[in-house]
Amino acid sequence: MEKKILSGNEAIARGAYEAGVNLAVGYPGTPSTEILENMSRFKDEVYCEWSPNEKVAFEVAAGASLSAARCLVTMKHVGLNVAADPLMTLAYTGVVGGFVACVADDPGMHSSQNEQDTRHFARFAKVPLLEPSDSQEAYDFMKLGIELSEKFTIPVILRSTTRISHSRGQVVLGKRQEAERPIGFEKDPPRFVPVPVWGRKMRIRLEEKLEKMRALVNRHPANRIEWRERKLGIVASGIAYQYAREVFPEASVLKLGWSFPFADDLIREFCSGVEQVLVVEELEDILEEHIRALGIDCIGKEVVPAIGELSTDVLLASRARLEGRQATEPQTSVLPEVEDLPARPPVLCAGCPHRAVFYALGRFDVVVTGDIGCYSLGTFDPLNRIDTILCMGGGVSMAHGMDRAGDPRPVVGIVGDSTFFHSGITGLLDIAYNRGGSTTIVLDNRTTAMTGHQCNPGTGTTLMGEKVQAASIEAIGKACGIENVVTLDPYKMEDCMDVLKQAIESPEAWLIVVRAACPLHARKKLGSTLRVDEGRCIACGKCLNLGCPAIEGGGGKPRVNPLLCSGCGMCRQVCPVDAFVDGEEACHD
Amino acid sequence: MTEQGVTSVVLVGVGGQGILLGSEIIAEAALLAGFEVKTNEVHGMAQRGGSVIAQIRYGREVFGPLVPVGSAQVLASLEKIEALRFHRFLAPDGVAVVSKQEIVPVTVSGGKATYPQDADQRLERVFPRLLCVDALEIAERLGSPRSANVVVLGALSGYLALDNAIWEEAMRLRVKPQFLDVNLQAFSAGQELAR
Numbered sequence: 001m002e003k004k005i006l007s008g009n010e011a012i013a014r015g016a017y018e019a020g021v022n023l024a025v026g027y028p029g030t031p032s033t034e035i036l037e038n039m040s041r042f043k044d045e046v047y048c049e050w051s052p053n054e055k056v057a058f059e060v061a062a063g064a065s066l067s068a069a070r071c072l073v074t075m076k077h078v079g080l081n082v083a084a085d086p087l088m089t090l091a092y093t094g095v096v097g098g099f100v101a102c103v104a105d106d107p108g109m110h111s112s113q114n115e116q117d118t119r120h121f122a123r124f125a126k127v128p129l130l131e132p133s134d135s136q137e138a139y140d141f142m143k144l145g146i147e148l149s150e151k152f153t154i155p156v157i158l159r160s161t162t163r164i165s166h167s168r169g170q171v172v173l174g175k176r177q178e179a180e181r182p183i184g185f186e187k188d189p190p191r192f193v194p195v196p197v198w199g200r201k202m203r204i205r206l207e208e209k210l211e212k213m214r215a216l217v218n219r220h221p222a223n224r225i226e227w228r229e230r231k232l233g234i235v236a237s238g239i240a241y242q243y244a245r246e247v248f249p250e251a252s253v254l255k256l257g258w259s260f261p262f263a264d265d266l267i268r269e270f271c272s273g274v275e276q277v278l279v280v281e282e283l284e285d286i287l288e289e290h291i292r293a294l295g296i297d298c299i300g301k302e303v304v305p306a307i308g309e310l311s312t313d314v315l316l317a318s319r320a321r322l323e324g325r326q327a328t329e330p331q332t333s334v335l336p337e338v339e340d341l342p343a344r345p346p347v348l349c350a351g352c353p354h355r356a357v358f359y360a361l362g363r364f365d366v367v368v369t370g371d372i373g374c375y376s377l378g379t380f381d382p383l384n385r386i387d388t389i390l391c392m393g394g395g396v397s398m399a400h401g402m403d404r405a406g407d408p409r410p411v412v413g414i415v416g417d418s419t420f421f422h423s424g425i426t427g428l429l430d431i432a433y434n435r436g437g438s439t440t441i442v443l444d445n446r447t448t449a450m451t452g453h454q455c456n457p458g459t460g461t462t463l464m465g466e467k468v469q470a471a472s473i474e475a476i477g478k479a480c481g482i483e484n485v486v487t488l489d490p491y492k493m494e495d496c497m498d499v500l501k502q503a504i505e506s507p508e509a510w511l512i513v514v515r516a517a518c519p520l521h522a523r524k525k526l527g528s529t530l531r532v533d534e535g536r537c538i539a540c541g542k543c544l545n546l547g548c549p550a551i552e553g554g555g556g557k558p559r560v561n562p563l564l565c566s567g568c569g570m571c572r573q574v575c576p577v578d579a580f581v582d583g584e585e586a587c588h589d
Numbered sequence: 590m591t592e593q594g595v596t597s598v599v600l601v602g603v604g605g606q607g608i609l610l611g612s613e614i615i616a617e618a619a620l621l622a623g624f625e626v627k628t629n630e631v632h633g634m635a636q637r638g639g640s641v642i643a644q645i646r647y648g649r650e651v652f653g654p655l656v657p658v659g660s661a662q663v664l665a666s667l668e669k670i671e672a673l674r675f676h677r678f679l680a681p682d683g684v685a686v687v688s689k690q691e692i693v694p695v696t697v698s699g700g701k702a703t704y705p706q707d708a709d710q711r712l713e714r715v716f717p718r719l720l721c722v723d724a725l726e727i728a729e730r731l732g733s734p735r736s737a738n739v740v741v742l743g744a745l746s747g748y749l750a751l752d753n754a755i756w757e758e759a760m761r762l763r764v765k766p767q768f769l770d771v772n773l774q775a776f777s778a779g780q781e782l783a784r
């Protein structure tokens with residue numbers, strides 16, 4: 001029996017491999033990204049790809065499933081919004097090869113723009129929902145997902161959360177078992193073509209499948225009652241189960257692993273066996289609302305917060321509220337030694353090419369509609385040059401909207417390369433088609449950096465490690481009908497300024513592709529380490545406007561942290577007195 | 590109300606300092622020692638130079654992966670003020686192992702805040718049991734400044750009841766072969782400091 005420490009994401013990948021998954025696809029997004037990265041280690045037996053976006057990934061998996069392949073598709077919670085269209089109807093047509101969509105939520109918004117709860121989607125689409133509470137279950141439920149999906153010919157959602165995906169724990173491993181059915185699509189239009197006449201029948205079949213699942217879900221081992229004291233009974237799913245066990249060790253627990261369709265009989269049995277029912281769920285009150293609808297009295301969001309993530313500490317406070325005690329908020333009194341600590345927010349790395357563009361944009365009176373990626377960090381001081389962020393691709397189309405609304409200032413939309421391929425292209429097409437005048441900047445750092453440097457259609461490499469033709473952003477822009485297309489080297493800051501001026505002042509649409517590899521990904525220095533020549537420095541603070549983490553200020557003359565300096569030389573270009581000199585030179589002085 | 594017999598360790602620092610590796614090695618060591626282990630690490634946004642935290646818990650039975658406030662036996666920090674920032678996790682009788690490295694946050698460079706000049710005194714006031722280590726200096730002397738994290742790991746290992754052989758095996762399992770030797774050296778240099 002092999003036992004290993006795996007993160008939830010590694011466990012899901014391993015489970016998928018053992019479940020005989022033939023195809024694993026997705027689009028990166030914290031906290032889901034490492035599932036596919038780990039999957040690609042099995043590339044000899046499993047086809048893996050990063051698709052351009054979640055909708056495409058979902059459809060690729062849907063197609064493969066109808067050809068009887070077992071499939072895994074991964075994404076973060078907001079990715080399912082993008083893939084919602086295929087999900088809603090795949091639930092109608094049903095699947096052939098096992099189909100699991102692993103969707104990772106981010107309660108607490110550690111790395112996300114919102115805190116939506118994927119469990120709503122399972123109920124919305126009427127598909128089974130599995131919620132692991134640790135790495136072992138992440139692995140087990142991935143396999144269970146494939147099994148249920150084939151048994152009921154329906155897509156299954158495996159919902160992870162940040163603390164499942166990025167926590168490690170032991171997992172007992174097994175062997176890979178492939179499907180017996182050979183790959184091959186079998187034509188059956190009434191089953192796979194949801195034109196109204198057949199779609200209406202599918203609608204009914206979906207309800208029938210749910211009915212069959214209801215019979216099983218009440219006695220399935222993924223759902224269990226743990227009887228302890230009968231005074232308090234806790235209903236919990238996912239990671240909330242772990243916190244509940246820790247904070248209420250004496251309480252009976254109904255642990256729901258297969259949490260939709262609701263296990264009504266089991267819920268009734270449990271609730272009638274305890275004096276008081278407490279529902280502990282992270283984010284929305286989905287279980288609570290349903291239990292109330294069954295006519296059962298329970299406590300939930302009165303004491304367990306609906307906003308933010310749960311933890312043992314949060315639940316300790318809930319317990320105090322439940323028992324009518326003053327919540328002894330842990331360490332409410334802040335020590336004077338820590339009260340005034342400087343915040344340490346994330347920043348663009350030293351040498352990051354994005355920095356040059358934000359610095360340049362700081363010289364213009366424009367509105368900048370930004371997007372999601374490392375470059376979101378251009379929002380903060382001292383760069384402070386992103387004005388809006390909505391969703392992936394939104395940077396391009398929102399600029400067009402402001403421009404067409406007649407905003408008095410010129411508008412610039414900014415997206416990264418991965419984001420451009422994800423959903424920026426359609427926005428650009430709109431600008432060209434409807435003759436807009438906004439400027440689109442694609443920050444092409446040759447990678448999907450924010451999520452940990454994945455390849456994308458523009459990088460010329462694939463998840464399986466193949467070399468392929470790289471898609472050209474410039475050629476796509478031209479094909480859309482954009483006439484002014486320019487490519488820039490961000491480390492030449494004056495060029496950036498000149499081209500930006502021209503584009504911003506022009507009434508026509510421009511596409512500016514700013515190209516330089518992310519130095520953190522390329523893992524090479526851009527030049528020699530610099531230092532500040534104190535004799536020359538006049539302490540004007542201009543270099544500090546770059547917001548480079550390697551330039552340490554805070555009163556007096558700045559100094560360069562040699563451990564962080566990438567040698568990009570931007571500081572050299574903004575310093576009015578040439579105070580930045582090669583570090584090597586320093587030794588000769 | 591936390592479980593009996595669970596050992597909790599919190600590792601903090603600045604994104605990019607190698608917190609993840611430290612947490613993986615501790616987890617591996619605890620597993621080798623026959624414990625149930627759960628860890629949690631920060632990925633994504635915060636790794637771009639922000640404050641980061643990794644949490645490790647092991648014992649006979651562990652439920653949540655998050656360390657409750659005031660319960661960590663050891664708090665190890667790769668940067669001075671990050672130790673202060675996350676001090677609340679440490680148990681009253683816990684040990685703080687702090688690298689003497691100072692990394693200036695952008696908020697300070699931008700003139701929005703100041704880096705406390707009295708960081709050392711603050712550390713002494715906040716942590717009754719404190720071990721400050723010259724982790725970066727030691728790692729640089731070994732020719733591998735990136736191994737400062739492992740020096741700190743070596744120092745904190747002195748406060749966890751896990752055998753040396755286990756630590757070595759855990760390092761072997763988690764460190765890339767080409768960096769193993771220097772990291773084993775960094776580890777024992779750290780261990781020396783905790784003596």
Ligand SMILES: Cc1ncc(C[n+]2csc(CCOP(=O)(O)OP(=O)(O)O)c2C)c(N)n1
Nearest residue numbers: 028029372373374416417418419448449450
């Ligand atoms: C719909 C959706 N999918 C995925 C993500 C996660 N995500 C955030 S940024 C990003 C990639 C950004 O890559 P790129 O545009 O190339 O910018 P970079 O980080 O390289 O600067 C991803 C995938 C998201 N926020 N929304």
Ligand code: SF4
Nearest residue numbers: 348349352374449518
């Ligand atoms: S990872 Fe790359 S793209 Fe992201 S901030 Fe760092 S240098 Fe810039």
